[in-house]
Amino acid sequence: MSNLYPIKFNPIFHEKIWGGNRMKTILNKDFGDMPNCGESWELSGVDGNISVVSNGFLAGNDLNELIEIYMGDLVGDKVYEKFGNEFPLLIKFIDAQDDLSIQVHPDDKLSKERHNAFGKTEMWYVAGTEKGALINSGFNQVVDREKYLEYFNSGKLTDLLHYDEAQVGDVFFIPAGRVHAIGKGCLVAEIQQTSDVTYRIFDYNRKDDNGNERELHTDLALDAIDFSYSSQYKTDYKTEKNKAVEIVSCPYFTTNIIEFDKEQDKDYNQLDSFVIYMTMEGDFEIVTEEGSETVSMGETVLLPASLESVQLKPKSESVKILEVYIK
Missing domain, CATH: 2.60.120.10 (Jelly Rolls)
Incomplete structure (x- = not known):
């Protein structure tokens, strides 16, 4: 490790x-x-x-x-x-x-x-x-x-x-x-x-x-240019408190949105990919076996693939992040 x-x-x-x-x-x-x-x-x-x-x-x-x-x-x-x-x-x-x-x-x-x-x-x-x-x-x-x-x-x-x-x-x-x-x-x-x-x-x-x-x-x-037509181009999704909701999945990346006000235990053991967090609202703490890192609104963090489990602790009333990885 x-x-x-x-x-x-x-x-x-x-x-x-x-x-x-x-x-x-x-x-x-x-x-x-x-x-x-x-x-x-x-x-x-x-x-x-x-x-x-x-x-x-x-x-x-x-x-x-x-x-x-x-x-x-x-x-x-x-x-x-x-x-x-x-x-x-x-x-x-x-x-x-x-x-x-x-x-x-x-x-x-x-x-x-x-x-x-x-x-x-x-x-x-x-x-x-x-x-x-x-x-x-x-x-x-x-x-x-x-x-x-x-x-x-x-x-x-x-x-x-x-x-x-x-x-x-x-x-x-x-x-x-x-x-x-x-x-x-x-x-x-x-x-x-x-x-x-x-x-x-x-x-x-x-x-x-x-x-x-x-x-x-x-x-x-x-x-x-791809000339094909669609009746809707905006992605339809609903956030669910304290749960990762997939908003985009394609061969190049998968993006989830996580809105949370309670601690989140994240297990990436099966993923075999780096994970990126982009902070859209609030501040939170990433807790690992080695220590912790505070992340603020507007900040982006790279979670190495070797970190297979982390805990996310909200430091604001509500936190909203984008979670990005490659499947």
């Missing part, structure tokens, strides 16, 4: 043209004097953005170093066999003070061919909203390539898109190929495959400080 423990990392902040300051005001993160903090990368193995440990005796080491040293003890044997030294998930918070561009992500096959990278299937949990905030996921009618191009070329693409008014607690699963966009006023937790491949379809003709419009990936996106 390794002497691993619940690991926290320094967030990696990204300035974005559409970003705001709710990482600070709601999630209690200190991003310094960055004017528009759009993203906080909580846990990342993406080249150039590797997360660095902030707590315990491993502080100062980065995620890649940890995987090289601890391998299956950190990520789980089956995860290590499949992904080697690459951490398979990217965990973020996104603060949209303006509309994000309309985008699509390629799947594994297309990403491998074009970018030698993984595809990008992701999910969103809405952690905060302003009145009237919208989320786009998918189309609002049956669409084919010709119809899409007709609307796109006439500047009316948004007329084809399905929008939901965002409420705190809403969950959207975005498989690779689904057209999507986070609207102005949304603060979301994002769980995704480790990939930074995004095809920008439309950016509302926005210009940067130098008067340039951001690059669009019109042709690349066309081959990546």
